[in-house]
């Protein structure tokens with residue numbers, strides 16, 4: 001009798017074409033899973049295919065605002081990962097449609113096919129948050145647990161790594177501008193976490209090694225103010241810049257004006273988010289719902305930032321750090 005070869009489990013990753021998604025795809029491909037990346041435009045996910053073997057990674061069309069497309073995208077999946085999140089609204093891409101309704105759609109689709117479910121939320125998710133981003137992330141978490149009580153939820157702090165939207169954005173700004181804005185004085189605390197560590201946490205959950213029914217808060221080894229983060233970024237790129245404190249009231253006006261642009265640098269909602277520290281809570285630390293509790297020692301930004309921010313160094317300082 002010919003032995004029956006068992007297919008590796010199929011993992012559907014919604015939002016897999018984004019910044020964190022690429023690293024999750026890489027981590028899962030290395031483990032040998034079959035991967036289906038769901039994107040509104042599947043062409044944006046084709047570049048992921050070389051991360052796996054021939055046929056291991058496929059991309060399909062799907063939009064969390066279109067239930068039928070997600071139902072199709074999860075057919076046959078053993079596990080579904082929802083990585084979709086937005087930082088600003090645009091047209092029908094509202095916070096509610098994507099982060100609250102969308103999370104429910106994804107969880108219900110997973111439940112219908114008997115797949116396990118992993119939801120990527122964010123520190124700051126809070127039903128009482130003054131920001132729509134934070135409120136709808138909390139609504140999404142609640143919808144997920146209501147549908148699948150055993151789901152796993154990850155809330156990262158700010159995520160760094162090559163192609164991140166945080167350090168790259170401010171390094172690019174520092175290249176062009178003599179000053180950097182310090183909203184609310186730059187005192188908001190962050191706990192930057194390396195994208196590969198976040199991806200590893202998600203991959204361990206896919207492996208079934210993370211206890212479900214819980215919210216894990218993912219932060220790096222140190223808590224740093226926005227000002228400290230900018231100080232270190234400037235040190236890495238070898239530039240000195242003026243820090244201009246922007247009072248909350250002024251930032252709110254700037255956010256309201258800039259927020260109406262198609263790809264806004266700052267929105268009113270983001271100003272609201274900055275009013276609350278973005279760090280792992282003491283509850284999560286005391287209850288062992290941290291990245292360390294998953295057996296991952298998170299990398300410090302000092303070990304990683306120089307490996308990709310060196311490209312922003314001034315002419316004459318344009319030397320690649322050794323070994324990179």
Ligand SMILES: NC(=O)c1ccc[n+]([C@@H]2O[C@H](COP(=O)([O-])OP(=O)(O)OC[C@H]3O[C@@H](n4cnc5c(N)ncnc54)[C@H](OP(=O)(O)O)[C@@H]3O)[C@@H](O)[C@H]2O)c1
Pocket residue numbers: 014015016017018019020021038039040041044062063064065082083084085086098102120121122123155156157158159160165166
């Ligand atoms: N990056 C961070 O610092 C950070 C911090 C905390 C939490 N998070 C959370 O981590 C998750 C991943 O973040 P990221 O930085 O990787 O974001 P990202 O790069 O913007 O990726 C988001 C992904 O969602 C997809 N998407 C957007 N709207 C969609 C819709 N309606 N239907 C289906 N897919 C849609 C995007 O693809 P298309 O737009 O091409 O469709 C993209 O693949 C998000 O939930 C985010 O809130 C990120």
